[in-house]
Amino acid sequence: MTKHVVSRRQLLTAAGGAAVLLAGQVSPADAAAAGVDRQTDPADLIVGCHGEHQSGIVTPAQRHLLMSSFDITTTRRHDVVELLRSWQVAIERLAVGAPLGRNHSLNDAPGDTGEAAGQGGARLTVTIGFGPSLFDGRFGLAAHRPPPLIDLPAFAGDALDPTRSGGDISIQACSDTRIVAEHAVRDLARVGAGAAKLRWTQGGFADPPVRPPGTGRNLLGFKDGTANLDPTDAVRMARNVWAAPGDGAPWMTGGTYQVFRRVRLKIEDWDASSLDEQQDTFGRFKSSGAPYGATNEFDPVNSALLPTDSHVRLANPRTGEASEDERILRRGYNFADGYDPTTGGYDFGLAFIAYQRDPRRQFVTIQQRLAASDALNEYTSHTASGVFAVPPGVRRPGSFVGATLLDP
Amino acid sequence: MTKHVVSRRQLLTAAGGAAVLLAGQVSPADAAAAGVDRQTDPADLIVGCHGEHQSGIVTPAQRHLLMSSFDITTTRRHDVVELLRSWQVAIERLAVGAPLGRNHSLNDAPGDTGEAAGQGGARLTVTIGFGPSLFDGRFGLAAHRPPPLIDLPAFAGDALDPTRSGGDISIQACSDTRIVAEHAVRDLARVGAGAAKLRWTQGGFADPPVRPPGTGRNLLGFKDGTANLDPTDAVRMARNVWAAPGDGAPWMTGGTYQVFRRVRLKIEDWDASSLDEQQDTFGRFKSSGAPYGATNEFDPVNSALLPTDSHVRLANPRTGEASEDERILRRGYNFADGYDPTTGGYDFGLAFIAYQRDPRRQFVTIQQRLAASDALNEYTSHTASGVFAVPPGVRRPGSFVGATLLDP
Helix, strand or coil, X not given: CCECCCCHXXXXXXXXXXXXHHHCCCCHHHHHHCCCCCCCCCHHHCCCCECCCCCCCCCCCCCEEEEEXXXXXXXXXXXXXXXXXXXXXXXXXXXXXXXXXXXXXXXXXXXXXXXXXXCCCCCCEEEEEECHHHHCHHHCCHHHCCCCCCCCCCCCCCCCCHHHCXXXXXXXXXXXXXXXXXXXXXXXXXXXXXXXXXXXXXXXECXXXXXXXXXXXXXXXXXXXXXXXXXXXXXXXXXXXXXXXXXXXXXHCCCEEEEEEXXXXXXXXXXXXXXXXXXXXXXXXXCCCCECCXXXXXXXXXXXXXXXXXXXXXXXXXXXXXXXXXXXXXXXXXXXXXXXXXXXXXXEEEEEEEEECCCCCCHHHHHHHHHHXXXXXXXXXXXXXXXXXXXXXXXXXXXXXXXXXXXX | CCECCCCHHHHHHHCCCHHHHHHCCCCHHHHHHCCCCCCCCCHHHCCCCXXXXXXXXXXXXXXXXXXXXXXXXXXXXXXXXXXXXXXHHHHHHHHCCCCXXXXXXXXXXXXXXXXCCCCCCCCCEEEEEXXXXXXXXXXXXXXXXXXXXXXXXXXXXXXXXXHHCCCCEEEEEXXXXXXXXXXXXXXXHHHCCCCEEEEEEEEEECCCCECCECCCECCXXXXXXXXXXXXXXXXXXXXXXXXXXXHCCHHHCCCEEEEEEEEEECHHHHHHECHHHHHHHHCECCCCCCECCCCCXXXXXXXXXXXXXXXXXXXXXXXXXXXXXXXXXXXXXXXXXXXXXXXXXXXXXXEEEXXXXXXXXXXXXXXXXHHHXXXXXXXXXXXXXXXXXXXXXXXXXXXXXXXXXXXX
């Protein structure tokens, strides 16, 4: 057996090297090789990689999530820059369904693992974040650690597995096709070999209903996301999600902060509880999603009509501007990691991802309130956690995510 | 907290009881309650539950699999009959996207867990099989154990986890929407509470490419299923898949035998191997899927041109009629159960399901040959296994899967 590891040089060569890197886009020849035909592929199958913000934040949720985290294994700052450059080239190819690298020789490992061939863009987005540990002494970045990028405090009821938590760099891959999301992380891990090593992954799925269309449901059977922030509301996004120049880390302007929580649900207990108990837990009706005291899902919430320990009331007390400024942009996915009676039954839950301008006054404030009193706590257990600074998008073709920090 | 367990009586009552049971179909009122509108829902979203064979065998593969297995916890044969009757009622409702049971009281646990509300049929199929252990002394069925339902022999290289293998009854749920497949097994487990307990589950996904459309790829990056049996070939199905009256168990006529194998793939080793090595392992070209010596995916295989230890050559030696009669109907799904360096990296592989008339001369013969010599063995490990007799379909409305055995 011949063993070879794909090299970043191979990727850059295969992708047309500097030409692609400088152009910041896939060449027509590469697009043709990938079968990309913009006349027959609906534009929404391809999510652009460039702009003020990274994709995958305000992008409407795709059906599949693969959240992942990497540990940096190199000690050289230069290698980190090259890693991020290589990932950018790779991400731009993945986004249009183009293979990573060509096969120059039968004696080499294929440049692309191949399982997503023919899948097209499938609305893939890849979103990169930097964990607190990236700002330790290794790469001279300590002075640039953004004040909002705190280490999350311990919350009451946490049952975190450190091997499934944290990490130096997060990669959130979302796509409407599962194999495309799986392929993206696997092949980015290959591209990063020698500089970064996969630490953990967490899959998830979101299946909005079809009749009638509307808000998807979580594995507790409740509509989830009814009161989420509106990602098309630019004013609200600027206020609650996007980092601003005055936030203490100029290089993060246009970026945001990502919190990941793996929230396991005690399915057997929940399924045995009464409808009354379930609805009281949320403060909403299960079937319609309407808040207590109202009739329709999107009717205004009157907190006074909700049980004091209900999840909806505690998550957002709706006390005016202070509550409004606390709100986070959630990107929640269900996970169903199987049933195994030897380890406690259903390993089901919520792969919770939230974006915000400052976790200190947003996620942490909300979660401290929930951890103290939420009726839902009886049925949940947070088993993994992470917080990451998500740099702004790539504004200049040829640049890369993280350049504002590492190559300003 | 009030705790209640949904009862089978509740399900039967909610479903209209005897009326639905006898009619063998969902009433117009139930269909309306579920939002079913046959004029606007394409018929192919709903797979019928009745016929000579169970659905989910020759049904074209849906995108998502949830394979599962149950242990019978009752000691009474009567309870097993009631379990299967209740499951049949439930399956007929699930197939059209109707909820299981109505909520009669806020003090009761909901009849349906609710997470699949509004999803419609989503091409759900539920396929039931009986494991060898169902024919032990407990239910007086020993004399009816079909001769083809053997205990699978140990194969070289097996690394089976007994807690993820076997079981008294298998339920294969397939749907184009993941939450529908997950919901089906979870709610069937609830319906069966007191008589059967979930033993294990294994998820899977199949994403056929879109440009051009065609055969899907496995996680090794190769097209998988090119040479599968054609499920529309009735003559071949009768010969290789469907149990016949002379096969030693008349109650199985129109049924088939299901073999499940969880085949873990050593992804890191595979991804580091050369294209040459990968192609030699299969005897096919990775990109096109064409067999060695040919140009196109569906060109005939000339075994003499394939490496002697290649997977394609050993799986089907193509030596004439004997080889033809060995062939199995595969229903293969990829699984990607995450990355966890503490347990060895990627837990990726193939959730292999195959249907056949007689595992003794089909799966076992093939697998013994593969286990001895297949070049692919370097990259695989069978971590779970099961074999089940899949009874014929429900021919009479009001009957149930397994009636030919338990209520003839």
